[in-house]
Each structure stands twice: as C-alpha cells, then as structure tokens.
Amino acid sequence: MVCSRAAVFSKGGIKIRKVTLKNIIKRQEVASILGDIAPVDELVITDPGGKALIGNNNSGKPLPGCPVKLGEEVIGWVMGGEKAETLAKLLSYLAVQELEKRSLARETLEKYKEISVIYDITEKLAASLDPKQVSQLIVGEAKRLIQADNISVMVIDEDTGLYSILAASGTEYHPKIGFQPGKGIAGSIIASGKGEIVNDVISDPRYIRGTIKISSMMCAPLKIKDRVIGAINVSSAQPLNYTAEDLKILSALALQSAAAIENARLYDRLKDTFLTAVYTLAETIEKRDPYTGGHTKRVMQYSLAIGKELGLADGDMERLRLAAILHDVGKIGIRDNILLKSSKLTLEEFSLIKMHTIYGQQVLKHIKYFKDIIPGVMYHHERFDGKGYPEGLRGEEIDIIARIIAVADSYDAMTTDRPYRKGLCHEAAVEELKRCSGSQWDSDVVEAFLRIDVSQTLGGGKLYG
Amino acid sequence: MVCSRAAVFSKGGIKIRKVTLKNIIKRQEVASILGDIAPVDELVITDPGGKALIGNNNSGKPLPGCPVKLGEEVIGWVMGGEKAETLAKLLSYLAVQELEKRSLARETLEKYKEISVIYDITEKLAASLDPKQVSQLIVGEAKRLIQADNISVMVIDEDTGLYSILAASGTEYHPKIGFQPGKGIAGSIIASGKGEIVNDVISDPRYIRGTIKISSMMCAPLKIKDRVIGAINVSSAQPLNYTAEDLKILSALALQSAAAIENARLYDRLKDTFLTAVYTLAETIEKRDPYTGGHTKRVMQYSLAIGKELGLADGDMERLRLAAILHDVGKIGIRDNILLKSSKLTLEEFSLIKMHTIYGQQVLKHIKYFKDIIPGVMYHHERFDGKGYPEGLRGEEIDIIARIIAVADSYDAMTTDRPYRKGLCHEAAVEELKRCSGSQWDSDVVEAFLRIDVSQTLGGGKLYG
Structure with missing residues (x-):
C-alpha cells in the first residue's frame, strides 16, 4: 500500500540530525582513509570546542590547526603535520556531501508525508x-x-x-x-x-x-x-x-x-430539490381534495417522529419519509364526484376510494428508486388484525413503514374536520388509537406515537436532514 | 503553487545519470585533494577501459594499479606509487556517497512526480x-x-x-x-x-x-x-x-x-431518479385526461429535438426538458367535468381550462430549483403575435423554452384524436404550422421543427443523457 509509511509521521516538522564531524569520521572507511593519508601519531582531530575525536588533546583547550568548515561554520579542527590542510579540505568536502544527502533525505521524507496525507484523506473521504x-x-x-x-x-x-x-x-x-x-x-x-x-x-x-x-x-x-x-x-x-x-x-x-x-x-442540494419536487407534486395531487389541506405534510411529520421513536435505521427512515409523502398519490385516479363528495359515501363508492392504494402502487412501480416504498403506500390501509385493504395482510406481513403511516394517517384523519363530521380533539383521537391498538393498528407503533409530543412534531420547513 | 514542478515530468521513468569516475574527479575540490595526497608526476587515474582521466597513459592499454569499485563494479583504476591504494579507497568511498545522493534525488523526484499527478488530477476532477x-x-x-x-x-x-x-x-x-x-x-x-x-x-x-x-x-x-x-x-x-x-x-x-x-x-443516479419521479408524477396527473395518453412524453421529445436543432445551451436544454415534462401540471386544478368533457367547451369553460397555466406556475413556485422553468410552463399558450394567454406576451418577450413547447404541444394536440374530432395526419399538421408560422408560433421554432424527423424523435426510454 502506497501510504504504508504513514505511521512514521507525527505532528510537527520532520527533524534532520545536524551534520557533525564526529558522525563523519566514525565511519570505518573514512577513518581508514584518514589514517592512510597522515601518520597516526601526528594526527589529532577535534570538535569545534577542542574535544579530541581522533588522537589526544591533553591541553584541554583548542589546539592550533586547520579548520574543517561547512559553509561559514567551523565544525572541527585538524592537526597533524604537513597533511593537516589536505585532511581539513577532505573532511570539509565530505561534510558538504553529507549535508546534501541529508537535505535530499529530508525533502524525500516531506514528500512521503505529503503523499501519505493525501492518500489518507482521499481514502477517508471516498x-x-x-x-x-x-x-x-x-x-x-x-x-x-x-x-x-x-x-x-x-x-x-x-x-x-x-x-x-x-x-x-x-x-x-x-x-x-x-x-x-x-x-x-x-x-x-x-x-x-x-x-x-x-x-x-x-x-x-x-x-x-x-x-x-x-x-x-x-x-x-x-x-x-x-x-x-x-x-x-x-x-x-x-x-x-x-x-x-x-x-x-x-x-x-x-x-x-x-x-x-x-x-x-451539490448532492445534498439535488436531494433536497428532489424531495421538494416530489413533495410539491404530491401536495398538488392532494389539493384536489380541499378538505385535506396539509394532510401530506402532517402525515410525513408524524410518521418520521414515530420512526425515530422506534429507532428505525437510516434507510428505513428514508423510505418512510418518501412513502408518507406519497401515500395518497393514487387518489389521482379517483374521480371528482367520489373524491369530493361531501355526503357519506355508499358502499360501492367506498370500494372505488379503496382503489387509491392500488393506483398508488401503479404510479410508483415505474420508478426504480421508489420500489422500496411501494409497500408503505400500498398497504397503509391494511389492519394489524388482517381486516384492512387491499390485500388483507396481517401483523408483521405488513411492512413496518405501512404500519407507521397507518397510525399517522388515521390520527390526522380523525383530528381533521370533514364536511360530514367535525374532527376529534387530540385526547379523543388518542382514546380511539388506544382502543384499537393491537386490532386495527400495531400496538408498538401506537405506543411510540403516544410517546411523541404531537404539537412539537409539526412545523419546520426542511423536508429532510 | 505546489504542482509547479509538473512541467519537468514527461512520459516514462525518471532517468538518473550513471555514477562515473570522470564525474567525481572533475570536481575542483576532489582534484585538489587528490593532488595533495599523491605527487602529480606519479598520479595516473583511468576509466575502466584504461583511458586516462588524470595524468597520461601512453601505453594505450590498462595499466596495473588499484581498482576503484562501486559495489562489485570496477569504475576505474589508480596508479601512483605508494598512495595509489589510499586514493582508490577514497574514490570508492566518494562514488558510494554520490550513488546514495543520486538515489535520494531520484526518489525525491519520483515523489514530486506522484504529487504532481495527484494535484493535477484533483484539480481537473474537482x-x-x-x-x-x-x-x-x-x-x-x-x-x-x-x-x-x-x-x-x-x-x-x-x-x-x-x-x-x-x-x-x-x-x-x-x-x-x-x-x-x-x-x-x-x-x-x-x-x-x-x-x-x-x-x-x-x-x-x-x-x-x-x-x-x-x-x-x-x-x-x-x-x-x-x-x-x-x-x-x-x-x-x-x-x-x-x-x-x-x-x-x-x-x-x-x-x-x-x-x-x-x-x-451516485449524482447521476439521483438525477435520473429525480427526473423519473417528476416525469411519472406529471404523467400521473396527465392521465386524468385519458384522451392525452403519452402526450407528456411526446411533447418532451419534440421539444428536446427542436432545442437541439436550435443549438440551445446545456442549461436551457435542462430547463426545456423539465418545463416540457411539467407543462400541463396545472391541469390538476381543473375539475373533471371540464377536463373530461367530451363535447365542445363553452367560452366560459374554456376560460377555466386556460387557468391551468396559472395553476402550473402556482405549483412550481414553491420549488426553488424549478423557478427557471416557470416561464416555460406558464407561457406555453402565449402566441408570437401577442394573442395568446395568460398574459398576452409577444415575440421574444416569451421565453424561448415556452415558444418551443408551444410548437411541440400544438403539433401533438393536432395529430392526436379527441372525442370531438379525429387527429390530423402529419402533413396536414405541418401545413397548419406553416400557415401560422410568425403569427401563432415563432417562425424560427417552426422551421427547426420542420427540419427534424418526427418519427425518429419518438421512442427511447431514458429521460436524459
């Protein structure tokens, strides 16, 4: 792996060791060459402070000799008869070589560090x-x-x-x-x-x-x-x-x-746009029925609050949001004379209304992305005891998102005024939910709904996030 | 800029020069040190083939001497009395130092190249x-x-x-x-x-x-x-x-x-989903009117073909696509008894039908992303001569995408059967477009439409791309 060197880097800069005369002459090859050039008994090499590195300096202070220089800096002294100057020249040259090598090594390490940072972040952000x-x-x-x-x-x-x-x-x-x-x-x-x-x-x-x-x-x-x-x-x-x-x-x-x-x-914005567009179109479809103003939004908000309370996974929350928005999209297939009828429906008319769950499925099946939300839309009128429609599914056969939307939808329908009856107050609707918990609705879902603060749930503009 | 070194790299590997004895001893400091160690008149240094680099070799063949080695490779020979061996040792040591420096330089360059590639592609893909x-x-x-x-x-x-x-x-x-x-x-x-x-x-x-x-x-x-x-x-x-x-x-x-x-x-997929969802919902709304089956899709396809023919910019093509899909979205606000009436409409009923352009605008104005397509939806019944609705705009006051949708929509309406009349054949519809080119419709748009092959335009599943 390219970034395997990552571990060697820590916070702060890369340190390189200073070039010292001691480090240069401690190499065996160098010591041997020095010994070949000057007689060992004449040779004394000290650090800048006079401390002997080769030979002896019993005087305890710097001796007169030739300086070993790295640029302007004296890094040591050489004494040793006629070859002292040659040795100082050689050691100065080796010091420059060493400095060049270390600078290159430092540069390479810096580049490794830079690459390691880049690969690391690339992998993490991928x-x-x-x-x-x-x-x-x-x-x-x-x-x-x-x-x-x-x-x-x-x-x-x-x-x-x-x-x-x-x-x-x-x-x-x-x-x-x-x-x-x-x-x-x-x-x-x-x-x-x-x-x-x-x-x-x-x-x-x-x-x-x-x-x-x-x-x-x-x-x-x-x-x-x-x-x-x-x-x-x-x-x-x-x-x-x-x-x-x-x-x-x-x-x-x-x-x-x-x-x-x-x-x-950009992705976030497109997602926002997508949800807003779907929401607006769903709401537009809903608006044909003037008695249900705001129903779509409230059902979405109740549903999400229940989903959160039940600890649904992110993916299920996404499905729940979209299914709640689109749960009544099939009403587009219901004619005005039934949808907008202000008196009570006949049994036959009601059987036509029931078709909106099937119509909803027919609309959504064309959209690959929406396949997962079809159960939520198609089954939001199923009952936990199997007496609902369109298929009479029961219990956990009904997708959890449909069971949630069923409660949210019913609560909102009960608490909204209709031409043929006045809406219930919150307390009365809650009583009804409790009464039919376990028969019409999943009792876990009803309990989750009862734990949320309904008035706090409504409001807020953003459709997700 | 970090990637300023990019220019020094070309295809293929980074070449490093071979370490040769010639390159080492041509340095002034090295030559001077060599001269200090051995007497100049005794010193001969040759390359591996015996060619003299310092001193003379008149024999024309390799002389007996001490080899200068870099690893196992002999890179030259030193002759020169008692110091020959010392010199060979020194030169061998300098050669190793040089090789190490070049390897580091090569590694640094490689890292620069890698970083340059990364920054370059990052910048390009951004x-x-x-x-x-x-x-x-x-x-x-x-x-x-x-x-x-x-x-x-x-x-x-x-x-x-x-x-x-x-x-x-x-x-x-x-x-x-x-x-x-x-x-x-x-x-x-x-x-x-x-x-x-x-x-x-x-x-x-x-x-x-x-x-x-x-x-x-x-x-x-x-x-x-x-x-x-x-x-x-x-x-x-x-x-x-x-x-x-x-x-x-x-x-x-x-x-x-x-x-x-x-x-x-991922972005592409979301965009596809978004368009499919909008399209499906628009089609769902359209389906209330059973006489217009497939109208939305055909209007979109004709419109895009005209837009392409007119050389519209990418952004305008995007607007055109969405506006064409949604041009009749406002029909959601028209009651069944008018929308589905199978006999000819009265003047008053027709004035209600006209409201769909306003309703369309009312639906879309809630969606920020759709602001730009409102003119296309709201003005697709305006006429070039100013006699259209809802505002009686004329000529270039009408957004180009609305002028395009007007032609596409009219052609499709003319060639589709309605309960109260049979649809025209292609030729008759074209005659009508020509007759009212410049009055009802923008003549440039009509001409562009006449250049496209209508039968080729229809079909194809993907909504964009």
Whole structure:
C-alpha cells in the first residue's frame, strides 16, 4: 500500500540530525582513509570546542590547526603535520556531501508525508456525499496532523453569502454562526484565496476577538479551481510557531477536501430539490381534495417522529419519509364526484376510494428508486388484525413503514374536520388509537406515537436532514 | 503553487545519470585533494577501459594499479606509487556517497512526480459530477503520463454486473461493450483488486484476444475503500517494458479517480431518479385526461429535438426538458367535468381550462430549483403575435423554452384524436404550422421543427443523457 509509511509521521516538522564531524569520521572507511593519508601519531582531530575525536588533546583547550568548515561554520579542527590542510579540505568536502544527502533525505521524507496525507484523506473521504460527515472527517484528519486546540471547516453559504461552520472541534465550539464575508483573519484569507500562518494573532490588525482564545493560527482556503468555497482554520490557545511545512500539510488537506465538500453540497442540494419536487407534486395531487389541506405534510411529520421513536435505521427512515409523502398519490385516479363528495359515501363508492392504494402502487412501480416504498403506500390501509385493504395482510406481513403511516394517517384523519363530521380533539383521537391498538393498528407503533409530543412534531420547513 | 514542478515530468521513468569516475574527479575540490595526497608526476587515474582521466597513459592499454569499485563494479583504476591504494579507497568511498545522493534525488523526484499527478488530477476532477466527463479527464491524464496506444476506464454496472467502458482513447475503440466479470486480464485484476503489469500479454493464459492489438499492458483497479468499482487499463500495440514506477503513477491516478467516478455515478443516479419521479408524477396527473395518453412524453421529445436543432445551451436544454415534462401540471386544478368533457367547451369553460397555466406556475413556485422553468410552463399558450394567454406576451418577450413547447404541444394536440374530432395526419399538421408560422408560433421554432424527423424523435426510454 502506497501510504504504508504513514505511521512514521507525527505532528510537527520532520527533524534532520545536524551534520557533525564526529558522525563523519566514525565511519570505518573514512577513518581508514584518514589514517592512510597522515601518520597516526601526528594526527589529532577535534570538535569545534577542542574535544579530541581522533588522537589526544591533553591541553584541554583548542589546539592550533586547520579548520574543517561547512559553509561559514567551523565544525572541527585538524592537526597533524604537513597533511593537516589536505585532511581539513577532505573532511570539509565530505561534510558538504553529507549535508546534501541529508537535505535530499529530508525533502524525500516531506514528500512521503505529503503523499501519505493525501492518500489518507482521499481514502477517508471516498464516496461520502454528506457535507457534515465529509467536514467532520476533515476536522479529524487536521487534528491528527497538526497541533491545534481549535479546528474548523468553514464554508460560504451560497444563498446568504455568509460563512458558516460545517464542522469544528475545539475547546469552545459555537456552531451555525453566520460570519460576515471578508471579516476577520479567515475572512481576509478566503477573500485573497491564499493560505496564511499568523503566529501572533493578537497583534494582527485583522483580528476580531471572539469567544475562543487564539494565539497562533493557520488558515487554508478551500478552492475549486479559482473559486474559494470556504476555508480550514486551525488555531492554538497558547503561542505556537506554525511553520511553512505545517501550512503545506494543511493546504494539501484543503486541496483534497474542497472537491469532496463541494460534491457533497451539490448532492445534498439535488436531494433536497428532489424531495421538494416530489413533495410539491404530491401536495398538488392532494389539493384536489380541499378538505385535506396539509394532510401530506402532517402525515410525513408524524410518521418520521414515530420512526425515530422506534429507532428505525437510516434507510428505513428514508423510505418512510418518501412513502408518507406519497401515500395518497393514487387518489389521482379517483374521480371528482367520489373524491369530493361531501355526503357519506355508499358502499360501492367506498370500494372505488379503496382503489387509491392500488393506483398508488401503479404510479410508483415505474420508478426504480421508489420500489422500496411501494409497500408503505400500498398497504397503509391494511389492519394489524388482517381486516384492512387491499390485500388483507396481517401483523408483521405488513411492512413496518405501512404500519407507521397507518397510525399517522388515521390520527390526522380523525383530528381533521370533514364536511360530514367535525374532527376529534387530540385526547379523543388518542382514546380511539388506544382502543384499537393491537386490532386495527400495531400496538408498538401506537405506543411510540403516544410517546411523541404531537404539537412539537409539526412545523419546520426542511423536508429532510 | 505546489504542482509547479509538473512541467519537468514527461512520459516514462525518471532517468538518473550513471555514477562515473570522470564525474567525481572533475570536481575542483576532489582534484585538489587528490593532488595533495599523491605527487602529480606519479598520479595516473583511468576509466575502466584504461583511458586516462588524470595524468597520461601512453601505453594505450590498462595499466596495473588499484581498482576503484562501486559495489562489485570496477569504475576505474589508480596508479601512483605508494598512495595509489589510499586514493582508490577514497574514490570508492566518494562514488558510494554520490550513488546514495543520486538515489535520494531520484526518489525525491519520483515523489514530486506522484504529487504532481495527484494535484493535477484533483484539480481537473474537482466538482465535476458527470461520469462521462470525469472518465474522459482520467483518460486524458493517463495519456499525458503513460506511453500507451489504448487507454480505457472500465466500470462495473451495478444493475447488470457487467463491465462497461465509460471512456477510452486508442486506435480502435468499441464503446458500450458489456464484458463478463472476471474474464480476461482486466477481469482478473478487478477481481483481485491488485494492479498489475503484463509486459508480455500474448503469453498470459488469462488473455482473451480482442479487436485491438495488445502486446504490453497495465491495469490499476478503481477502489473505494475495499470495494472495486472498475479499472483503468493502458496498453501498447508494440511490446513495451512498463516499470513499477509506471504502475505507481497509474495507481495514484486510479486512487484519485475512483471517488470522483463513484460520486459522479451516485449524482447521476439521483438525477435520473429525480427526473423519473417528476416525469411519472406529471404523467400521473396527465392521465386524468385519458384522451392525452403519452402526450407528456411526446411533447418532451419534440421539444428536446427542436432545442437541439436550435443549438440551445446545456442549461436551457435542462430547463426545456423539465418545463416540457411539467407543462400541463396545472391541469390538476381543473375539475373533471371540464377536463373530461367530451363535447365542445363553452367560452366560459374554456376560460377555466386556460387557468391551468396559472395553476402550473402556482405549483412550481414553491420549488426553488424549478423557478427557471416557470416561464416555460406558464407561457406555453402565449402566441408570437401577442394573442395568446395568460398574459398576452409577444415575440421574444416569451421565453424561448415556452415558444418551443408551444410548437411541440400544438403539433401533438393536432395529430392526436379527441372525442370531438379525429387527429390530423402529419402533413396536414405541418401545413397548419406553416400557415401560422410568425403569427401563432415563432417562425424560427417552426422551421427547426420542420427540419427534424418526427418519427425518429419518438421512442427511447431514458429521460436524459
């Protein structure tokens, strides 16, 4: 695996050992060459402070000799008769070679680290299209790689133009704050599109004091080609010295993250649109029956509250939402003279009304994605005791989402005024649910419904999330 | 910019120069040290073949001396009295140092190349959610980086389980072939999930002869965590020696590509579902009027054909598609006794029918995403001369998508049987379109319609793509 070296990296920069004369001459080949060139009894090599590395220095202080230099720095001294200068020259040359090697090794390690960060984040972000989840992963990754007390992923809301925090980890986190664009250090960095290290935040004129103590920070913009969609911020409460290498790692993270966040946001928006469109069309179909205004939405909201109470899995919650929205879609097939009749229906007319469960199934079967919700729509008039329609299924033969919608639908029908009767009050409807719990309705579902606060359930604009 | 070094890389491996004695001793510091150690008049250094690099060799053949070795390889000879052996030892040591430096430099360059590939593909793939476009970008990137005659991106179709090619470039490309899973070299690599180099394809027992000549190939699986969703294949008609480094680059490309392809496929699927759902619900609403069976679909297909003929931009084509699907959604607000009346409508009844354009707008205005298609739905009964409804707009005041739907809708209405009249034949309807071109309808739109082959336009299951 390409990122197998990941384990060798930890927070902070890569350290390389200093080039010392001691390290160069301790190699056997070098020692042997030195001995060949100068007579051993004449040769003394010391470190910069005069401590003997080869030979003896009994004087206890630096001896006169030729300096071994690495650039401008003296890294040691050579004494030893006529060959001292040659040896100093040779050791200086070997020191330069060693420094070049270590610089290259350091550069290679840095690149390994960068690649490891990239592969890691790529693997973690792969095929997640949930903006919250994606940004939480990014925060976790930043936390692993960079020393910081606070980390946040900030995005620009396309509708409001404000910055909002998608995910954060830190000592004090205040989600959902809408920041003014361009304001503060992060704002200026988003506007410029260039990542920055600010190690002394307090003295930066752009700094706006917030609730979090910040001494040092870095910010890397999230960019899609040339468009900035947000930023990753890391900060420390105590003064820190963030380095160019830290910023590079943060920028690598930001580069890989930007597309993932943007894709997740696009997917989220399309999903929202899809649900809104289906909901609106379902509501439009429902509106032919003016006595049921708002029925679709209320049934959806009751159903989801029950589903949550029963601890349904995410996938079942999704099915439940769509099935609840579309449970009466089959009413499109019922003629006005029956659907809109204000007096009580005859038995024959009622048998025509019953057809809406079948019609609903006929509409939805053409949509592959909706196959899973057909049971919810088709069987929401089945009864737990098997006396319902269209198929007379009983008990757990009836899909759980249909059993839930049955309770939600019935409660809403009971509490809504109809031309031929006034709606029941909440308490009376609850009595009726209790009375027929276990016969008409699944008693587990009824109990879950009784645990929810119906008045709190209604309201809220978003169809999901 | 992090990927600024991209330009230095080309196809194939990174070459490093061989370590030669000539290159080591041509450095001034080295030459000076050598001269200090041995007397210049005694010193002769030759390359492995005996050619003098320092001093003279008039004999024309290798002289007896001490070998300079790099591992087991003799890279030259030193002659020069008693210090010859010391010099050979020193030069051997310097050669090893040089080799280590070059290996590190090579490794660093390779990592730069890998990072450059990753950043490049990340930037290119950023925020594209079209599977075709994403895979074409990947093919283009592979072409730029790896020497190959044929490159293809293959994915596993979730419905059929077959492999299909999303994009390819090469001498002979046969798109849309459904490959059996597990078959052939690529099939075995997808099954194993491990990338592979096969430089001698013909003698590989897994090879299945196809229409393309292949001598050497590489294949890297597209993986999302542990799930293989497809592969990138590159192959050459002539025998080539693909290296581990080539495979590493292809694997880096594959790793970055997999999530992009998968996200694009997920987005595509959601979009498909969305359109199918809207279409099905629109059709359901339409079905209340049994005389217009298939009207929605035909109007969409005629409209799209006209839009294509007029060269509409992608965004307008999208609007046109949705508006055509939903153009009669407002009919939900018309009561059965008028909508289904089999005799001719009175003037008052007709004025109620006209309301469907307003109702349509009222339904769609709740859906943010549908705001742009409202003009198409609301104004599809406007006339070019201003005598239409609901607002009496004229000419280019009417959105182009409404002018297109007007022609498509009218043609379909004219050629469909109604209870009170038989539908016109194609020729008669065309005559009518021509007669009122410029008055009822935009003449450019009518002309575009006349250029399309109506019978060819109908059919085809997919709602978009």
